[in-house]
Amino acid sequence: MNFVMEIGDQVLYFLDLTLTLSTHNSQMAVSFSIYRKDTYTGISIANDSMHPQQHKLAPVSHVIHRLLTIPLSDVDQLKEI
Numbered sequence: 001m002n003f004v005m006e007i008g009d010q011v012l013y014f015l016d017l018t019l020t021l022s023t024h025n026s027q028m029a030v031s032f033s034i035y036r037k038d039t040y041t042g043i044s045i046a047n048d049s050m051h052p053q054q055h056k057l058a059p060v061s062h063v064i065h066r067l068l069t070i071p072l073s074d075v076d077q078l079k080e081i
Contacts, residue, residue, distance in 0.1 A: 017070070033076045034066070 012019045018035040021028060044059035045051050067080050 016066075032070050032072055034070075034072070034080055 010021050012021075015037050018033045018037055020033070022031065023029070024047065045056050045060045049055065049056070063080075067077065
């Protein structure tokens with residue numbers, strides 16, 4: 001696995017997060033938001049598929065856990081809900 005460091009950009013996309021760097025009163029701050037590609041459909045596994053129920057519920061559990069653990073702004077939390 002290779003990591004690349006980009007210098008000079010204020011926005012970094014990492015996995016499913018967007019990290020934005022900002023400066024307020026000479027202090028750096030990082031804000032988080034959820035990143036989704038343009039092709040995102042919102043459906044992980046169709047409900048009528050033959051997958052086990054725990055596989056169908058895993059994406060829902062992940063989204064709830066992500067909402068509760070990532071420090072999102074109020075606007076991003078409402079968008080995620």
